[in-house]
Amino acid sequence: MLWYIGRRLLQLIPVFFGATLLIYLMVFAMPGDPIAALFGDHPPAPAVIEQIRHEYHLDQPVIVQYLLWIGGVFKGDFGTTFTGQPVSAAMAQAFPITARLAVLALLFEGVIGILVGLWAGLRKGGILDNGALFVSLLLISVPTFVIGFVAQYLFGIKWHIIRTTVSSAAPWDELIVPALVLASVSLANILRLTRASVAENVGADFVRTATAKGLGRRRVIGVHILRNSLIPVVTYLGTDLGNLMVGAIVTEGIFNIHGVGGTVYRAVQTGDGPTVVSFVAIMVIIFMLANLLVDLLYAVLDPRIRYAK
């Protein structure tokens, strides 16, 4: 297992530098002089411009700037937005809110998706199975932002169950509906994956063996069927995190949540490129680390992965 972790970490290194460099280069392709944009119609003295260029390392070659930036990232310093606020401070402010939203969303998609998927898979062809399949297809084909609008309209405007926008403190209870919206597509996918995989495993030889040696139904389902059925679900979770991040941008934008996604949403709306890029870069880093975690979890669930070459 240790060897496996080490190998995965080594593989992450080139990907980490490649992906961050790619995003960094994209910032550089950004048209216009950022300093001119900073001052608008009244450009400062050339010496001041020089001073600022030097401060932000804009007078260095791109690759040096990238190395300086990535060096800062390792020290927890993600640079400064052109409005003067450190990116890390903006991130620190926004992160706890998004973390709460993500925890709720993961909880919903994990618990509801797996439980309903398990139930549907065990009773394949039943009313619940067909109903669950239909609803999940609907959720998959409708974009998250439409689901968000509908939820906001129904719960907030029509029935007055929730506030249409979340307050800036974003307590847990106000995040329930946004988290459901955020979780909806992934929930549907997890449900379908679990269902298909459970339905396949129910007839497997190891399940028949487990039943034949007298294990209770509860243990057969919980340990033998579920653990084996969760393998594709865990694989899905890795790529799904990317969807969740995009979903967070959309959901936090709709419900005006001041989290990471909401910050990106507002930055996109106002054309604040540097903030978009630095936040997306951080999201990509988190995505990579989370994928590493998922790979490790996968190895725990499925010993075959660990021992494969």
Place this chain on the structure above:
Amino acid sequence: MPSNRHIERYVAPIEETPVAAVDAVDETQKASSVWLDAWKDMRGRWLTWVCLVLIVVIVVVALVPGLFTGMNPAGSSCNLGKSLDPPSAGHPFGFNKQGCDVYTRILYGTRSSLIVGLVATVLATLIGAVIGAIAGYYGGWLDSVVSRLGDIFFAIPTVLGAIVVMQVVPWGRNAITLAITLAVFGWPQVARIMRGAVLSSKQADFVTASTALGVSRGRNLLRHVVPNSLAPVIVIATVSLGTFIVAEATLSFLGVGLPPETVSWGVDISDAQAVIRVAPNLLFYPAAALAVTVLSFLLLGDVVRDALDPKARARR
């Protein structure tokens, strides 16, 4: 009872014997293939036909939207006096805020969604399939380099990457740039699948046989390995068409996709948000059009997957 021991048999000289006679294969029968088998399975399912009919209708609407409506989606046909009017005769879906006919806008909006989806899918599939096939077939350092390159792009979620790119190139906010951007971040998925399929099919006996017959490596790849590795790629292409269409709508909603003056479902849904209290129908129709389109491709992908997988066929 006469013994048949003495019946005279005529045996042709071996060089005159057709191969068909030797191993008793009916030469007139059409050769079966994975694709033929899959199609035979697919055509027996009603879901296939529902999806195909829907897709044909969607494509026709995208090509000639004027066939189904006499109005323009924007400009002269819009009448601000009819802003947000409910449905009436000849205007089954009502009017939007600018007083344009919603039905007409949905018909004309089909094109942008479909162009983005199709171009992105074709590009991502082509790039992914070529790179994946080369990586899987030739292996070695080429495989390592290409696979790590794919990992880099794979590490950036497609829509996140597209947000950054579209933010950086505001002059490029059109369907083709958007499609190329989505493909740039979408190809590694296809490449991974193609590489895996090529890795397993290059070891098949028929490839060894054709190598033994003196077929060159490159020809082997094109004639035998690639055609036998395409099945999973076709499935992922069908499914990703749907996801690319959703991605376009999401980006347009965020304001970094197609420009607001474009007639597209994403733009219309985004506009509908502002007037959702008074006219929820403005949200419903473009969203429904989008959902039906995405669903047709997703379900077709499911059907193709089932048809190409003999195990799934046996289970049904």
